[in-house]
Every structure is written in C-alpha cells, then in structure tokens.
Amino acid sequence: xxFVETPPFERVRENYLDDSQYRLLQAALWARPTxxxxxxxxGGVRKMRWATEHAxxxxxxxxxxxxxxxxxxxxxxxxxxxxxxxxxAPKDIKALRMLVKALED
Numbered sequence: 770x771x772f773v774e775t776p777p778f779e780r781v782r783e784n785y786l787d788d789s790q791y792r793l794l795q796a797a798l799w800a801r802p803t804x805x806x807x808x809x810x811x812g813g814v815r816k817m818r819w820a821t822e823h824a825x826x827x828x829x830x831x832x833x834x835x836x837x838x839x840x841x842x843x844x845x846x847x848x849x850x851x852x853x854x855x856x857x858a859p860k861d862i863k864a865l866r867m868l869v870k871a872l873e874d
Contacts, residue, residue: 812865813835816831819832844872
C-alpha cells in the first residue's frame with residue numbers, strides 16, 4: 770500500500786501530527802483502510818477520528834482520506850482539529866467528489 774500526501778495535507782500535517790503520531794496513523798490505515806466513515810456525497814472520501822495527547826478521538830483530530838482500492842493507495846487529503854471545523858460545506862464535499870473522480874480516471 771502506498772500513502773499519497775496531497776499538498777493541503779502536506780501543508781498542515783506537522784501542525785497536528787509529529788512524525789511518530791503520523792507513523793501510527795499510517796499503520797492504523799494500512800491495517801484497516803476502512804477505518805474512517807465514508808462521507809455522504811463525497812464519492813468515497815472517508816473521515817476518521819484520531820486521538821491526540823490532549824484529547825480523545827471525540828475531541829481530537831479529523832483526517833480526511835480516500836482509499837483508492839484499484840491502485841492500492843491511500844490519498845491523505847487533509848487533517849484538522851474538531852474544534853476548528855465541524856462538518857464540511859456542500860461545496861467542499863462536491864470538490865472532494867470531483868477530486869476522487871479525477872483520481873480514479
């Protein structure tokens with residue numbers, strides 16, 4: 770399995786995940802790529818909860834990713850803290866759907 774970091778993920782990853790936490794995240798996704806819940810209307814993008822040192826899964830990070838089964842890739846889209854954003858706007862979900870479509874073409 771290959772992990773692909775999109776530019777938005779690369780820009781913010783170090784703000785939320787140090788190298789050891791990032792390796793743990795990758796190991797969890799490698800072991801179970803279906804860990805996150807599929808976001809309705811996103812074309813298959815998954816949102817998973819990830820605990821931090823100061824907060825459990827409920828109050829911790831959200832990681833958006835897409836598991837490209839055909840290519841055996843996990844495409845990491847972004848990561849953010851739950852307190853920064855609750856749910857994505859419909860326009861953002863549509864943009865994710867278009868990105869997934871482009872990845873699969």
